[in-house]
Amino acid sequence: MSAAEATSAIDIDRSVGDFSYPESHEFDAGVGLTDKTIDYISGVKKEAEWIREFRHRALKIFRDKPMPTHWASDDLKEIDFDKIRYYLAHGQQPTRSWDDVPDDMKETFERLGIPEQERKFLAGVEAQFDSEAAYSNVKESLQKEGVIFVNSTEGLREHPEIFRKWFGKVIPTSDNKFSALNSAVFSGGSFIYVPPGVKVSHPLQAYFRINAENFGQFERTLIICDEGSEVMYMEGCTAPKFETTTLHSAVVELVAMKDAKIQYITVQNWSANVFNLVTKRGVAHENAEIRWIDCNIGSRLTMKYPGVVMKGRKARGEVISIALANDGQHQDTGAKMIHAADETTSNVVSKSISVGKGRSTYRGQVHIPKHLKGCKNNTECDALLINTKSKTDTYPAITVRGNQHATQHEASVSQVSEDQIFYMKQRGLSEAEAMSLSVNGFVNDLVREFPMEYSVELKRLIDLEMEGSVG
Amino acid sequence: MSIEISDLKVNIGDQPIIKGLNLTFPKGEVHAIMGPNGSGKSTLAKVISGHEDYEVIGGKITMDGVDLLEMEADERSREGLFMAFQYPHEIPGVTNANFIRAALQARLPKGEELDAVAYYKQLYAEMDKLEMDRKFTGRAVNEGFSGGEKKRNEILQMAMLKPSYAVLDETDSGLDIDALKVVSEGVNRMRSPERGFLVITHYQRLLDYIVPDVVHVMKGGKIIRSGDKSLALELEERGYDWVLDETAA
Structure with a gap:
């Protein structure tokens, strides 16, 4: 060859x-x-x-x-x-x-x-x-x-x-x-x-x-x-x-x-x-x-879209995800939670960051059938947009049948504002450092779920991405 | 050694806000700018610190002879310029300790790491002076802060960054009398021959605590009168219209 x-x-x-x-x-x-x-x-x-x-x-x-x-x-x-x-x-x-x-x-x-x-x-x-x-x-x-x-x-x-x-x-x-x-x-x-x-x-x-x-x-x-x-x-x-x-x-x-x-x-x-x-x-x-x-x-x-099929009583499933879509990238991620037994619990926390022309999509599926009792699901998806060209979509599909379950779903979209960047620049941070810090702040509570060595690596990767995204 | 502003003209869009302003404040002095709402005081603070929304269409600003208008906001900061914001911004998820640390780190040469032990020692010492709770270090920057906490936080950042020149934009707004005292003492402790202050305020009250060397009156995008601290008292008594009438006369 x-x-x-x-x-x-x-x-x-x-x-x-x-x-x-x-x-x-x-x-x-x-x-x-x-x-x-x-x-x-x-x-x-x-x-x-x-x-x-x-x-x-x-x-x-x-x-x-x-x-x-x-x-x-x-x-x-x-x-x-x-x-x-x-x-x-x-x-x-x-x-x-x-x-x-x-x-x-x-x-x-x-x-x-x-x-x-x-x-x-x-x-x-x-x-x-x-x-x-x-x-x-x-x-x-x-x-x-x-x-x-x-x-x-x-x-x-x-x-x-x-x-x-x-x-x-x-x-x-x-x-x-x-x-x-x-x-x-x-x-x-x-x-x-x-x-x-x-x-x-x-x-x-x-x-x-x-x-x-x-x-x-x-x-x-x-x-x-x-x-x-x-x-x-x-x-x-x-x-x-x-x-x-x-x-x-x-x-x-x-x-x-x-x-x-x-x-x-x-x-x-x-x-x-x-x-x-x-x-x-x-x-x-x-x-x-x-x-x-x-x-x-x-x-x-x-x-x-990592999934968990909760097949036994009291089984628990969780997806915690961070996605960063830079220019020209598309992160299409999410979670599937299939409840197949009583008293099963699932939790989905998804945070996405879109930079430049980057695009983030969240697709979630939560399925709780009618014959089950006492199932719980919590879904949170938060998106952070950096500059107006970036795009984010959320497609949550939560199918809950029966009335003996508890589900909640929250979604938010926020933006790093120019004034926020200016505030940080006034303290001496470059634009890339300011964006990096904002992004790290946004994912901070999830990064704590990673082992220490990985959270350090993650922070470094985010810094590199943000450095590359500023002209 | 001073910040010198000469014949400064600034627009927002097509609207002239600052119309040929001249002002010099040297190291070692506290200058106050007073003026009615809409006189361009806050615009001046933002232009000095490098906000990009304002278009400088004429004039010069230099700091110790260096052209500030050629520099980005972050470069100006690292050169020794500080602005205490009227409305400090929230940075969700970023702790105060990490934010101030990042700001200090940005001042070090590449490859050099800030000494964490010395940093926290200094941070705690400055927080004690400002009567701030230790829990404050772990809270996100300005998130859920009261007006007083935000302003204390600005003074804390100033104390940690030790600027050569500081512009305080309406630092007294939203403060009760106790907080005003703590914040003013924080500023007074930092007064030194090595540091110049520009204190922008709407009310004379602040100047009872931070006693200025020079008072300027700003109106319609210009400094229309300058004097010593008694000018502030006279303004308080007789209102801004009095200066206008005087100037016109």
């Missing part, structure tokens, strides 16, 4: 994630998507026959489903599935030792601060470079307790008795066009199992890095928290700035058994050419809790 070699050498810009290294992939499924692509991927991964069949079925569903442009952005039409590369890998197993990671990847992740973070505060790390994990490690004490933290390939191969039961069950292949696409070509992502009663005190983290142009990253994550167990999982995503479209389309399934707790934290900082189309959903059994904490910065178009 000559295009593979064409990518120029180290390319550093102001943002930490914006650099890339020359590609040298041993395994490359080529450009475009056919049955052969699927066989190639499945072959390289030496997969069981049922997985290969699962992929082929998914490809058919993907082809049959139309683009969801009847309700979503027409921008989706810009994705040319025939020009995307679906699988790129260096053909080596992820190593457990940092020293064994190939030099260019090591350097990439070191610049992104991964090994440092692992030493400081993480219980386990997985670092994915294009299609496959380059490094994955979990602290020995957790392994002894039976915690499994591996990539999807390894999970399906080594622990089918645990993962097969739930794989593709929370989010069926046919859920939407992009979940079908992911099911056809998935590679990488994390598979986590936490045994009953085990409370993982430090976060597990995955880092997803796109390094190649015209590439599609399709990681698949499945987290199962058995009875009474707890885990916090964090993912960070970056890509360099390429001239052409890059696609990131993940599927993330969570299962929280009785009394279990899962917190799933995302900080994405995609470059402005990435289409980020992700399906995330969790099932919470009796008295279990699932929290999605989601921060969407960057990308050309993000469509992401």
Whole structure:
């Protein structure tokens, strides 16, 4: 592939994630998507026959489903599935030792601060470079307790008795066009199992890095928290700035058994050419809790509506999200809360910031059927507009049947006024610093929900975005 | 060392507001500007500090010889100019402690970090002088503040930023007598040979507490009369029309 070699050498810009290294992939499924692509991927991964069949079925569903442009952005039409590369890998197993990671990847992740973070505060790390994990490690004490933290390939191969039961069950292949696409070509992502009663005190983290142009990253994550167990999982995503479209389309399934707790934290900082189309959903059994904490910065178009199906009595679901849409970006995000048992509780807090010509859309769905009793939902969406060209829409769909439930919905739109900026400038802050501070103030109460290390990173990302948005 | 304003002409849209104003206030002195509503006093404060809504169509403003009109509002601030706002703005979600800290940080060379321990020590000391509760540091800037709290906050910011020149725009408005005393004492503590003040007020009352060296009367976009503090008392007694009549005569 000559295009593979064409990518120029180290390319550093102001943002930490914006650099890339020359590609040298041993395994490359080529450009475009056919049955052969699927066989190639499945072959390289030496997969069981049922997985290969699962992929082929998914490809058919993907082809049959139309683009969801009847309700979503027409921008989706810009994705040319025939020009995307679906699988790129260096053909080596992820190593457990940092020293064994190939030099260019090591350097990439070191610049992104991964090994440092692992030493400081993480219980386990997985670092994915294009299609496959380059490094994955979990602290020995957790392994002894039976915690499994591996990539999807390894999970399906080594622990089918645990993962097969739930794989593709929370989010069926046919859920939407992009979940079908992911099911056809998935590679990488994390598979986590936490045994009953085990409370993982430090976060597990995955880092997803796109390094190649015209590439599609399709990681698949499945987290199962058995009875009474707890885990916090964090993912960070970056890509360099390429001239052409890059696609990131993940599927993330969570299962929280009785009394279990899962917190799933995302900080994405995609470059402005990435289409980020992700399906995330969790099932919470009796008295279990699932929290999605989601921060969407960057990308050309993000469509992401994390959901929780509250299947057992007293289950709780929460989505806390921050979206920042800068010039030329569209953050189309929201939440889905499906109440399917009595006394279930859901909470959605969404804050979006639109800068310049940036556009933010909130889509929410809350569903409480008639036969249930004592369900509660709280939805708050706040939008902040910076300058008059930016746009924000809210589409909340709250379906509550029966009269034994409590729901409330609040929405607000505010603006950073010129006088507010002037006040801050008079105290010596530059325009970018003033805007940054206003934005940080707006999301402040949500940022506190992030672990400290991430809230610092978040603040830095917001500063960078605001710096770039002022001429 | 002074702020010098010469033949300043300012419009809002097509409407002339300041029409050839001359004023000099040096370091070490407190100058007061008094005038009836609509005389252009607040416009003057905003033009000195660099608000972009006002179009300067003529004249000059210099600070210690440096052309202020060439600078953005934030540069003027970092050069040592402070304005206490008549209506301080709210900044939702940003705490007072973080805001003042960001303002001080903006004055440091790139790469240098403000010493957090020393900062809080100084902040608490200044807050004590202004009789402000410690809880204040964690509250969002001016959000839900009473009129008195907002004005104290302006004086606190001034005390922390230690400007060379401070313009106080109607700082007495909305203050009860106790708050007026605390705020005035805050200003008086900062009077020094190294600092100049321009106090804009509608009422003489404030000048009982912040005693000015010079009083200017502004009307119709110009300074129409200047004198010592007795001028303020005379204005109080005889009203602005008296100056106008005098000037006309």
